[in-house]
Amino acid sequence: MKENSKTVPQPGHLLISEPFLQDENFVRSVVLICENNESGAFGLVLNKVSILKLNELIDELDFLNTEVYVGGPVEQNTLHFIYSGQKLLDGSVSLGENMWWGGSFEQLILKLNASEIDLEDIRFFIGYSGWSVGQLESELEEKTWIVCEKSETESIFKSSPEELWRVILKKMGGEYQVLANYPIDPRLN
Template identity: 70%
Template sequence: MNLNSKDIPKAGHLLISEPFLQDENFVRSVILVCENNENGSFGLVLNKLSILKLSELVDELNFLESDVYVGGPVEQNTLHFIYFGDQMVSGSIQLGDDLWWGGEFHELILKLKNEEISNENIRFFIGYSGWSEGQLAHELQDNTWIVCDKIDSKSIFYDSPEEIWRNILKNMGGEFQLLANYPIDPRLN
C-alpha cells in the first residue's frame, strides 16, 4: 500500500490501533498526534491510565487529585498536557477547533491554583509515543494504525478510557463499526 496525502496523519488526527495489535504499549490504544513532520512523529495515548495522581508528580499541584495518563513508552520522566476549550495558556499549540497541546507550565499551575482553568478540561500524561523519520509511515503501510481525521474533543475528555477506542471506531462507521466489536482474544468466543 502506498500512502497518499490523505492517509498521512496530521497534528490533531487520531491513530487508532488495529484490533490485532499485540504490543502491550499500544493494545486498543488511541493516540492523539501532536506533531508529524519530516523529522518524525509525536503523540499521546489518550486511553491508558497510569497508577499515579498529578498531586504525586507536581508539588505545586498537591491540591489536585487528577488522573495521569501514560502518553507512551518514551521518556516517562516527562509530563505533558492537553486541554479543551479556548486557548488558556500561552505557548499552547492548537490541534483542533477547541483542542490545545502544551504551553507555559508555570502559567498553567497558577491558573489551576486560581481556578481560572477547570480541572475537568485538562488531561496530563507521563511519557509520550514517538516515531523516528519514516517509522510511522512504515507502520501505516503495515496497517498497524487506523487514521481518524475527525475528532470530537469532548469524547477525548468525557468518554471513559475503556470506551474511547470502541466509541471512535463506531463513530467512524462502515467497516470500522465491525472492528469496534472485535474481541481482544477471538479464541475466547
C-alpha cells in the same frame, strides 16, 4: 469520518490501533498526533491511565488528586498535557477544533491553583509516543493504525479511557463499527 492509510497524520488526527495489535504499549490504543514533521512524529496515548496522580508529581499541585495517563513508552520522566476549550496558555499548540497541546507550565499552575481550569477539560500524560522519520509511514503501510482525521475533542474528554477506542471506531462508521465490537481475545468469544 475519513480514514486512509495513505494519509499522513497531522496534528489533531487520531491513530487507532487495529484490533490485532499485540504491542503491549499500544493494545486498543488511541493516540493523538501532536506533531508530525521532517524530524518524525510525536503523539500521546489517550486511553492508558497510569498508577500515578498529579499531586504525586507536581508539588505546587499537591491538592489535585487527578489521573495521569501514560502518553507512551518514550521518556516517561516527562509530563505533557492537552486541554479543550479556548486557548488559555501562552505557547499552546492548536490540535484542531477547541483542543490545545502544552503551553506555559507556570501559567497552568497559576490557573489550576485559582480553579480557572475545569479538571474535566485537561489531561496529563507521562511520557509520549514517538516515531522516527519514516517509521509511522511504515506502520501505516503495515496497517498497524487506522487514521481518524476528524477532530474528536468531545469524545476524547468525555469518554472513559476503557471505552474511547470503541467510541471512536463506532463514530467512524462502516467497517469500523464492526471492528469496535471485536473481542480482545477471539478464542473467548
